[in-house]
Amino acid sequence: MRKLLYLMAVMGVLVTAAPSSAFAKVNIFACEPEWAALAHEIGGDLVDVTSATNARQDVHHIRAKPSLLAAMRKADIVLCTGASLEIGWLPILLKKAGSPDVQPETMGWIMASDYVEKLEVMQKADRSMGHVHPEGNPHIQLDPANIQIVADVLADRLFMVDRDNAQNYSRNLNVFTKKWLAAMARWEGDKAVLRGEKVVVYHKSWAYLLKWLGMVDVASLEPKPGIPPTASHLEAVLVAIDGQDVRAIIMAPFENEDAAKWLSDKSGIPVVQLPFTVGGNDNADDLISVFDETLRLLKGAS
Amino acid sequence: MSNKLLLAASVAAIITASPAFAADDADLNALRNEIAAMKQAYESKIELLESKVQTLENRQDQTAGKVAAIQPSAGKAIPATSQKRINDNSFNPEVGVILQGKYQNFSEGESEIAGFAIGEEGERGKEGLALDETELNFSANVDDKFRGSATIALHEHEGETEVEVEEAYVETTALPYGLQAKAGRFFSELGYLNSHHGHADDFADRPLTNRVFLDNNYGDDGIQISAVLPTDMYSEIGGGIYRGDDFPGGEASGNDIGAWTAYGRIGGDIGDQTSWRLGLSTLQAEGVERAAAEDEVIFNGDSNLYIADARMVYAPTGNNAEQELIFQGEYFLRDEDGAYDDTGAGTGSVAYDDSQSGWYAQSVYKFLPQWRAGARYSQLYAGGVPAGLTGSALDDEGHDPWSASAMLDWTNSEFSRARLQYNREELAAGHEDNQFIVQYVMSLGAHGAHAY
Structure with missing residues (x-):
């Protein structure tokens, strides 16, 4: 009996002495697939990543569903876009299930758009303008320079949240940065032919991509951001693009094809569905292939 | 009986302390190597960051005219959240009316x-x-x-x-x-x-x-x-x-x-x-x-x-x-x-x-x-x-x-x-x-x- 007690005492000491952090992975709650992919790149095996959304979902319209509450409950880092993109659901999850360490302005809270130079910052916003984001266009992931900036921010936070593994995160960041800068150099060459080309977009979700490529959007299928296309607006777009040399009508995987197809039938301009984020098409399975695919599809269109 | 107690206590002590005991010369060398690797990693990171900053600066030079009108650049350094966010809760309090x-x-x-x-x-x-x-x-x-x-x-x-x-x-x-x-x-x-x-x-x-x-x-x-x-x-x-x-x-x-x-x-x-x-x-x-x-x-x-x-x-x-x-x-x-x-x-x-x-x-x-x-x-x-x-x-x-x-x-x-x-x-x-x-x-x- 006493032996058993001693054994238990020894085991008790062992269990309490075991550094629990060595086994526990850092849980990263990523709002969008691009940030989930980046978290995998920088965190490697040391992190568990939940992507709250997939490439076929419009992130503006997500429900604060039970599975997301369960994921938020365990999050050590919340990595989202910000700029009000997730305003309809992220605050509920944070309030209800988020730990004190992932609340706004804490170590575990990263809003990617806070760190990049945002486009379309509004001096004045009114709801009659549609679903606008006064703090700027939130779809920042389609400029590769922004991805690198967020990679650095994430690595810095991982250093602080999980100091024991700082060296591993540093190594992962190095590997990623080398890979990313090489890819960016390659894309510089690839994208040259697209400079100055015109496109019609579905929603204002391509501002960063178009700026990076030096392309121009001549019209949106949505009459106002967030308001679905209407027949009269499409007629107006058709008139507006008449005579212009438009390369493609571009849309994201979660957008309705009908309007784009109608315009394509009338104008002869091809519809190009770009991946938009990781998982947006079968080939776009990581961050690099998102841009590879985007360039391939845009160059293939005309 | 007290012997057994002593034994148990010392076993416990050895096991809890074992990481320290285990840190012999081989481990120390490994540690040194690790630190060296870390240092190297940081140096290469800095190098890469520098080249990246250069890339960014080049990019910004190209588009400087357009960008200037929008917002001052804030991308390079990575401080705590530096930019002003404007959303519903900057109005204090938020006011809503349901009609x-x-x-x-x-x-x-x-x-x-x-x-x-x-x-x-x-x-x-x-x-x-x-x-x-x-x-x-x-x-x-x-x-x-x-x-x-x-x-x-x-x-x-x-x-x-x-x-x-x-x-x-x-x-x-x-x-x-x-x-x-x-x-x-x-x-x-x-x-x-x-x-x-x-x-x-x-x-x-x-x-x-x-x-x-x-x-x-x-x-x-x-x-x-x-x-x-x-x-x-x-x-x-x-x-x-x-x-x-x-x-x-x-x-x-x-x-x-x-x-x-x-x-x-x-x-x-x-x-x-x-x-x-x-x-x-x-x-x-x-x-x-x-x-x-x-x-x-x-x-x-x-x-x-x-x-x-x-x-x-x-x-x-x-x-x-x-x-x-x-x-x-x-x-x-x-x-x-x-x-x-x-x-x-x-x-x-x-x-x-x-x-x-x-x-x-x-x-x-x-x-x-x-x-x-x-x-x-x-x-x-x-x-x-x-x-x-x-x-x-x-x-x-x-x-x-x-x-x-x-x-x-x-x-x-x-x-x-x-x-x-x-x-x-x-x-x-x-x-x-x-x-x-x-x-x-x-x-x-x-x-x-x-x-x-």
Whole structure:
């Protein structure tokens, strides 16, 4: 009996002495697939990543569903876009299930758009303008320079949240940065032919991509951001693009094809569905292939 | 014996201390190498960062003219959040107004529900054109740990404009372990619909069950605590204690807790396309001179309500923006033990110990981004009537009240919605009612996110 007690005492000491952090992975709650992919790149095996959304979902319209509450409950880092993109659901999850360490302005809270130079910052916003984001266009992931900036921010936070593994995160960041800068150099060459080309977009979700490529959007299928296309607006777009040399009508995987197809039938301009984020098409399975695919599809269109 | 103790202690000491013992020369060398590798890694990181900064600078030089007009560059350095964020909560507090109006047409003049005495809020609305409840909401983060919200409702009742503090509460925003606490007056977590405001509903009126058992919403003064549990599948438990003033309680006095609630929920996903939630909850209230049916029916006693709720949301590819199908239902069972007095029928106080029940099921289908259609059925069962209450409001005369609804609504943006609804109901034997309702719900200003 006493032996058993001693054994238990020894085991008790062992269990309490075991550094629990060595086994526990850092849980990263990523709002969008691009940030989930980046978290995998920088965190490697040391992190568990939940992507709250997939490439076929419009992130503006997500429900604060039970599975997301369960994921938020365990999050050590919340990595989202910000700029009000997730305003309809992220605050509920944070309030209800988020730990004190992932609340706004804490170590575990990263809003990617806070760190990049945002486009379309509004001096004045009114709801009659549609679903606008006064703090700027939130779809920042389609400029590769922004991805690198967020990679650095994430690595810095991982250093602080999980100091024991700082060296591993540093190594992962190095590997990623080398890979990313090489890819960016390659894309510089690839994208040259697209400079100055015109496109019609579905929603204002391509501002960063178009700026990076030096392309121009001549019209949106949505009459106002967030308001679905209407027949009269499409007629107006058709008139507006008449005579212009438009390369493609571009849309994201979660957008309705009908309007784009109608315009394509009338104008002869091809519809190009770009991946938009990781998982947006079968080939776009990581961050690099998102841009590879985007360039391939845009160059293939005309 | 003491030897054994000594042995055990030393074993324990050796094992706990073993990492230190193990740090022999080989390990020290490994450590040195690691540090060297780390240093090298950092150096190469700095090198890369420098080249990256150069790349960025080159990029910015190219586009400098355009960029300058927009915002100063903030991308290179990585400080704590340096840019100003502008969103709803920079306005302190957020102010929101819900504007609602209705046109209702009923074919039946009577609206009593056989076997039930219902509260004021649960009554059917006014016929003709009428302003519905106008809600003013003020909310803001109090600081980094609390959030406050007040909802003042203005509505007309019998020619008078009534001002009601519908909700006024503070809640925690940053408690650990998935905990959240709320204090003040608020709509309790009970079943599915109770904690939601009517303007967020999928139909122009509440189902019969919520009208009868909760007077549309149970919102009382109290404290509620909830905990999201650290399980892979969503699970949450919670409960609250209340003053007991709101229906089905009534006229609480003294320092007793007049009512309490408890609930448990689970939920999750089925693939990418479907999410679900199941819940059980209870409200245990004490009615003290609880007046209903236009103050004619008085109840004294215990009123215990049990609710089971289910909700399932399906969207192709999980993209709720384009199409969505929602199923939702709740079952209510109410056990009352006390005495009823129908002053209108002159029954005097009659002992009552019986249970009443009811359910509703509804489905809403978003078939286009801006259009939704829905159907709903509600049914009530009044339970037995003591001899002394025969012919009173509690006598269902052998009829189980039911209501069937169909609706179509158009949502221009998340801030505006217009709805057409048709109800066919038979709330009392022989009183069939065909109802047409046209409704609008619009919101100005801050518009909080809606829960699942």
